[in-house]
Amino acid sequence: MAGKQVFLKLYKVRKGELMVVVCDCDLLGKKFKEDKLVLDIAEDFYGGERVTTEAATDTLRAASVANLVGEEAIRCGIVAGLIHEDCVMRVCGVPHAQFVLI
Numbered sequence: 585m586a587g588k589q590v591f592l593k594l595y596k597v598r599k600g601e602l603m604v605v606v607c608d609c610d611l612l613g614k615k616f617k618e619d620k621l622v623l624d625i626a627e628d629f630y631g632g633e634r635v636t637t638e639a640a641t642d643t644l645r646a647a648s649v650a651n652l653v654g655e656e657a658i659r660c661g662i663v664a665g666l667i668h669e670d671c672v673m674r675v676c677g678v679p680h681a682q683f684v685l686i
Contacts, residue, residue: 590656592640593632597649604647605630606640606661608654616676623675625653648685655679 591612595603607630616623630653635643641660644650652661658679661667672681 588637588656589634590637590640590654590660591630591632592635592643593630594643601648602646603649603651604640604644605632605651606644606654606657607652608656609634611654611678616678618675621675623653623678623680647683650683652681653678 589609591607591609593605595605597603607625611625612631613627614625616625637656637660640657641664644660644664644666647666650661650666652658652667658667658669658672658681661681661683662669666683666685667681672679674680
């Protein structure tokens with residue numbers, strides 16, 4: 585993971601709760617369709633700050649909700665202990681996962 589970068593964006597969703605979105609840099613602005621599934625990696629939602637994968641992993645640990653798209657983003661969630669690789673869906677081969685901590 586060292587030296588790789590992803591886009592990271594933070595949203596305050598409720599008092600004291602943080603939603604973190606992370607996507608691989610090469611996926612920003614793309615849209616994937618497979619049968620009835622659509623994965624829209626819109627710049628206005630995912631296009632945050634470009635950070636290292638290490639920084640994204642650390643930030644995910646503070647999240648109560650997260651949305652992750654791409655191999656590097658998913659790896660951040662797995663390394664943080666928040667995503668299990670068996671729970672990752674793929675749309676046109678692009679990995680996507682979400683988590684909500686209750």
